[in-house]
């Protein structure tokens with residue numbers, strides 16, 4: 001019990017120190033947000049498979065994955081600091097020139113992910129996944145993400 005608490009506190013301390021650190025490398029937030037997005041995708045894909053019937057509906061998995069997506073979206077919102085639009089990134093400059101809209105879509109995506117976490121029956125799944133995918137992922141990527149460089 002005491003050990004678990006100590007470990008947890010150590011984890012919290014590290015998380016806090018990391019985010020507040022001034023010596024963040026130029027590529028730091030870019031790599032971190034790309035990793036967050038990758039994690040978001042890997043949690044989203046199984047839910048899309050459930051909609052398609054390629055994977056059986058499981059409310060516990062929906063809840064768990066959707067909660068991770070919501071948390072990672074929330075975290076990624078802080079990983080777009082001013083000036084991180086150059087380098088190995090597909091982030092469009094509009095993220096900073098139209099930051100209110102970017103934030104609005106981010107908030108919508110977080111809301112939709114939270115709503116998805118509350119899905120308890122298979123018939124609720126498709127609309128909730130579509131809402132997150134369409135009004136969240138797709139809406140933001142179309143406006144604020146550059147096409148893949150070949």
Ligand code: HEC
Pocket residue numbers: 030033034035037038040041044069088089090091092102103105106109132133136137138140141144145
């Ligand atoms: C509010 C904006 C926004 C939302 C919402 C959003 N993304 Fe992204 N996503 C981005 C941006 C911007 C990038 C490019 C980041 C970069 O290259 O620096 C990105 C990159 C990605 C990548 C590529 C990561 C890499 O570099 O390998 C994946 C995969 C991805 N997003 C999946 C998703 C999924 C799935 C969702 C919805 C569940 C989602 N995103 C929601 C803005 C968003």
